[in-house]
Amino acid sequence: MQHIDTLIHARWIIPVVPEHSWHEDHALAVHDGTIIDLLPAAEAARKYRADVSLHLEHHALIPGLINTHTHVAMSLFRGLADDLPLMEWLNHHIWPAERRWVSPDFVHDGSRLALAEMLRGGTTCFNDMYFFPDETARLAAENHMRASIGMILIDFPTVWAADADEYIRKGLKLHDDYRNHPLIKTTFAPHAPYTVSDAPLQRVATLAEELDVPIHMHVHETADEVAASVEQHIMRPLQRLDTLGLVSPRLLAVHMTQLDDDDIELMARLGGHVVHCPESNLKLASGFCPLDRLLKAGINVALGTDGAASNNDLDMFGEMRSAALLAKAVAGDASAVPAATALSMATINGARALGIDAETGSLEIGKSADLVAVDLGGLDSQPLYNPISQLVYATGRDKVSDVWIAGKHVVKDATLTTMDENMIRHKAVAWGEKIRAADEQQ
Known part of the structure; x- marks a missing residue:
């Protein structure tokens, strides 16, 4: 028997x-x-110890x-200002x-x-865009979580950087710091076409x-964004990005709710x-991404939650269900975006977009053991005809029992193994009290 x-x-x-x-x-x-085999249980019992x-x-x-x-640090703004334009x-x-x-803290x-x-909730990898990305990268590395950390870029000064040169310089240092890390990658993260000028x-x-x-960027998020670009640049945002050399297999265009036939053809x-x-777009009334049309055009589409300030959770099970249901309504076709496609969007399609599909995103021999166990034994999962449909349409993140990243057991019996949940909760409550008091004074 082979020892594993x-x-x-x-x-x-x-x-x-x-x-x-x-x-x-x-x-x-x-x-x-690493995943080294996938085989019938009886055969596995004979082959491996x-x-x-x-x-x-x-x-x-x-x-x-x-x-x-994601904008993961914005979890501390969860529910701060809901139901507003x-x-x-x-x-x-x-x-x-x-x-x-x-701030860094x-x-x-x-x-x-x-x-x-x-x-x-079963998420083993995230792609982030926010200030002080070095803090987020360090936390992900310390807790053995896979991440693509954005080298943020915006025209105006913030607490992170004063100008485009400083944003890029700090981003390149972040890239160098994690160049050879097994779990942490970097992406360029210019905020949006309307907040970053041509030269940067x-x-x-x-x-x-x-x-x-x-390159990870908000694009065609709202109708106002598109109209302003046409007025200022005499072209739509995606057209402008194309003239600047950004539309390519490197581009992750986020939201994309305002698309015409030419935009889809270009992508x-x-x-x-x-x-x-889907859920952030719905909550902020940004519009509807024509998901079924994008997929039928052969465009790779991944799923994201956005930040908890506009969602208000980081629940990928919820996003799968919302994406599939909304796509059917928008397309007027109940067969649009079946459950298996939604699951692909939440796994292998995200890996393809980030350029890490040789490492993760599917359970294939030779790939990293990034795994999630979901309990489908409860009353609310019965009867069960198709496990993929059940995962997307009738299951939630509360059914996740175990999570592994690169073989490390990071959630065991629904309990984190690398983090102190009570301490995290205490810190979040303390931040909430300070932020709420300040917001009420606005």
């Missing part, structure tokens, strides 16, 4: 690749943080979920709160709260090519990725 680290027997194993497939009564063999052997009789084992658009929400609440509170505590929430964007396009990293032809954030 971990052998996980599960009622269903859903590899995601190929889509719409699952294995019943199989086992996954893991050694040195494991240090740890788990029997998950009522569980589905799936790839770790990938949250492809977008510009009132930004101008009178979120931006004043950021000016007052954002704020980002550290907000990111830690978000990481704990995401891990417990051209520099990002050049540097992204040189360093071989993605399909040049290989850009779209990151769909």
Whole structure:
């Protein structure tokens, strides 16, 4: 018998690749943080002797979920200013709160709260855009979480940087610090076409090519953004990005609620990725991403939650369900975006967008053991005809029992193994009391 680290027997194993497939009564063999085999349970028992052997009789084992658009530190603004029009929400609440509170300590505590929430909900990788990204990267590395950390860029000065040169310089240092890290990657993260001018964007396009990293950016989020670009630049935002060299397989265009046929054709032809954030778009009334049309055009679409200030959670199970249901309504077609496609958007599509699909995003031999066990044995999961449909339409993050990242057991029996939940809760409550008192004085 071959000696290995971990052998996980599960009622269903859903590899995601190929889509719409699952294995019943199989086992996954893991050694040195890597998936080395996927085989029938009886055969696994004869072939492997494991240090740890788990029997998950009522569980589905799936790839770790990938949250492809976050502002994790903003978890400390969760619920601060709900049910307001977008510009009132930004101008009178979120931006004043950021000016007052954002600091290394704020980002550290907000990111830690978000990481704990995401891990417990089955998210093993996130793609972030926020200030003090060094704090977020350090926390992710310390807690063995996979992350793509944004090298933020914006035209105006903030507590993080004074101008484009300083933003880029600090971003490049972050990239150098984590260049060889097994779990932490970096992306360029210019905020949006309307907040970053041409020269810095051209520099990002050049540097992204040189360093071989993605570009993560809000694009076509609202109708006002598109109209303002046409007035100022005589072209739509996506067209402008194309003239600057940013539309390519490196681009992760987030939101994309305001698209015409030419926009879709451009993204399909040049290989850009779209990151769909259905719940944030709904809450802020930003518009509807034409998800079914994008997928039928061959565009890779991943899923993100956005920040907890505009969602208000970091729940990828909720995003899968919302994405699938909303796509059917927008397309007027009940067959649009089936459950298996929604699961792909939350896993392998995110990995493809971030350029890490050789490492994670599916349960394939040779890939990292980024795994999530979901208990489907409860009354609210019965009867069960199709485990993929059950995961997307009838299951929540509260059913996640165990999570592994690169073979490390980071959530065990629904409990974090790398973080102190009571301390995180105490810090979040203390921040909430300070922020609420200040906001009430606005």
